[in-house]
Amino acid sequence: MRPLRWFGVLFLILILAAAACAPGAAPTAAPTGPAAPASPTAAPATPAGGAPIRIGAPFNLTGGMASIDVPAANGARLAAEEINAAGGVLGRPIELLIRDTKTDPATAATVVTQLIEQDKVVAVIGFNDSDYVLAAGPICQRAGVPFITVGATSPRLPGQVGDMLFLAPFGDNVQAAVGAEFAFEKFGKTAYLLWDKGAEYTTVLAKYFKERFTELGGTIVLEDTYQSGDKDFSAQIAKVKALPQQPAFYYISALPDDVGTIVKQFRNAGINGPIVGGDGYDTPLLLQVAGPAAENVFFTTHSLLTADSPNERVRKFVAAYKQKYGTEPEAVFAALGYDTVYVLAEAIRRAGSTDGQAIKKALESIRDFPAVTGVINYSPQSHIPQKGVTVIEVKGGKFTLAAERVPQKVPAP
């Protein structure tokens, strides 16, 4: 058996080596070389001098959250590089310390502690799920380090963590309200509601949608759930088909990885009515997986992120992302990560220092900041940006703008 074992060792080493050198592998595959531009030793291609401004960027780059967090981390890295190429902030380059927290809240808390204590970061950005924001948030709060979450959308977060926490996206209650109002007006008073019970985002979104929709006078004719990881929806579909009368539309709250699969299976079964969803639908997977079946799908999101968008900022972002990572932004979280770094850089610039309180104050003073995902407004009262919500329709195999709205009434967080 001995030689076999050595063969095994050799094989493992080979695989590891292959993985290490694989191009396009790790979330960071920069075309210039594997060293992250943020790492202290890699010479930043920037005219900016002075000690770098360190920003902690914990994300779940492996594990269950990875497919959502990796695009966000990529977007953040892209923004940091652009800012550094343009001269940095306060004459100093930004150093983004991207760390993997392994979809584990304990690791998230440890990593953030380490970033604050050892790496002396001036601010923290990251995470797309409340579990991790709430595990790491109190640590930032206690240390007086501003923390902007890239994609966690629960509107309760600032109340739960404290005044150092900011959200980059709008709250789920806002987009759910717009979804409900838009669909109520456009499609009618009856809806089918399906949501993923295994994830917080989908649960919260479905609850706010239901609240606003019934408040408007709508009826949920059938409510059903599934579990993250379920890939077969035929039982749910049979239940829909057994309804005496089909609802005016179908609200399906799903994670980006599942939307394509769900839409495809619903359409295949002959359910052709409008399907409405949240910003989880904002992924190329919807079109790639569902194909023509994705027609007549509507979803609320931050902005229309297409390469031919009328918004120049969006076009620039999509092009830069594609050039750097070889793929279109995988999900809207990429744009949110990108915006988060820009808005933070703007705050540091305004604060004129890297002091936590000063950055926090500067963030609160940000008004009408033009970002890829809409216009960002913060205030001392609201650390959740007041943004308009974009409704997108899939038409002719493309994402097209259906409406840009502000909700008439937002469900209480």
Next chain:
Amino acid sequence: MHAVGSLEFWIQQMINALGLGSQYALMAVGLAMVFAVMRLINFAHGTVMMGGAYIGLLLLQRGLPFPLVAAGTILGAAALGVLMERIAYRPIRGAPDVALFLNSFAVAVFLENIAVLLFSPRSRPFPMPALLTQVFHPWGDLFIPSIHLWAFGGALLALGGLAFFVTRTRIGLAMRAAAENPTAAQLMGIEVGKVTLLAFAIGSAMAGLAVLFWVAHIGTVQPGMGFEPVLKAFVACVIGGFGTIPGAVLGGYLLGALEIFLQGLLPSAVVGYRDALVYAVLIFLLLVRPGGVLGHGEAERI
């Protein structure tokens, strides 16, 4: 339109259950074969599926025609299974069951993270030919996704072939002998090592076939995609009685039916408990028929 509880609803759910059950059966058979020859609950079985899917995707991106992609997926999965046996399991053959099981868990974690490094964790679309994705509407409101038919037919063919192989061919009989009593088999001149390798190859090829249908059904591949299937396969095996091929097949269909009908019939307030009920049934079965539905009576107890 038909109402819940109408004949049409039942027929529809029956079709769904058969389709899903066929997929589970294909996944479970590989697991059962490996268990039979080396008493290993191969948790990395799902990772083999994932690996096969990525191999298929790479071939597809090279522009190969679909039959070649399918063959590549199946062969790739088989090759991965063989490699796995050679590298990770052969050195520890004869170790306690638990050590083997944990080792397979480690292999799964290892391969999944390697896949994350190689392919990034994002889901990738896996476009399938229309042959696999079209849907038939035979009459009324009934619909039959062709993937259900494919899975059913595929399961039937593969399992039939397997049945022929293990009951009619020399090497198949040797495999069964090795599963029954490795020591005696060895004494009779059966090369247990070779037989084990073959079991891995065939079981993994089945996983490759299963993943083809699975991917056609869901449309994407992702490094973590093997986790749910292996859990389902595992449950199917336990339900049917571990280590027997007919048991795995029956378990797969029973699990598919259980899931579909619980999801279809539970009221929305409690439908979230579906998986809890599935596993409660599993534990109950373990208590009353530890040998599975097909098992022969009482298993060892203390």
Next chain:
Amino acid sequence: MEKRSGSEMKAISVRQGWLWLGRGLGGLLLLGLYLVIERGGNAYLQRLSVLFLINLMLVVSLNLFTGFTGVFSLGHIGFMALGAYTSAILTLPVTAKAANLPDLPAPLASVALPFLPALLLGGLFAALVAGLIGIPILRLSGHFVAVATLGFLIITRVVLINAEAFTRGTRTFAGVPPYTTLSWAALWAALNVYIAWRLKHSTLGLQILAARDDPWGAQGVGVAIGRVRLIAFGISAFFTGVAGGLWAHFLTAFSPNAFYFSKTFEIIVMMIVGGMGSITGSIVGTLLVMSVTELLRNLEPGVTVGTFSIGPLYGLSQIGLAVLLIFLTAFRRQGLLGDREFRLEALIERTEDWIREFRVPWKASSVREADPFMRR
């Protein structure tokens, strides 16, 4: 099977003085370490230490069942979840309950217990559930217990997700008071290790070990295997539940997703590395696995040596751990310590031997081996 249990105690020929000196030194060392970490002001190290102690409790408790009985439990993290949620619901301030858990039944909604009773109740609840499920499933043979406990883990998760009145479902359970300090964790971990140690060397412990090594023989001498297994299961679940409570009040926010397969895997690896059935092994295993993980994790963002740079390689720590486990099963299946214990007595004995050998250099050790008067 040449399993040597700790029960095989030899007459101790060491001078008691040495022993007490050793114990005193060890105690002082631990105390010093504790003070350095506690007062040192390195929050990162403190966090890791608390996590280490909580993980240690999880590993020792799992070992207390799995290592001692030889029956594998894949469901222990379910007990951790029960302890975490129970204690967190009990300590959550009443105002926070009104805001976060509006549907909580009356008696629970109006109380907020102090930390210790909440922890104990969390542990007891876990033990109670363990008793209820243990009665039927522990009568199954090894493989099937593993399957049944796996089912328990999944059922626990589904129930936690669906019992929204108590748990908020998948939404994060937040606002738990941060009661867990290094001292709390250290006290509980010490208690856990002590009780596990006493149990292993008690009559009950001997019965459990006997039932593991020779079930028929043990039954023959009157050991009720089901009963002793159940007791081990209950105690183990109790401490796992307490560890869950400590974890909950340490992180202050969590959801059912935290208590699932990855945590299960992590704890099992720690136990296997240390050795199944060895309590000191659990300490070694937990320490080693956590150090390796943390070390590799710190390498993940990339390292640069001169002009050569690697990385970033996110996922390296998981890969490292998996490789460690694969190699361990191939080369040292019984873990680092097997089911033996690291004992002070043995260390002192060895030191004495060494000193003696030093004094009598001309006596070949083989001769001494053969001399019945020199052997112990």
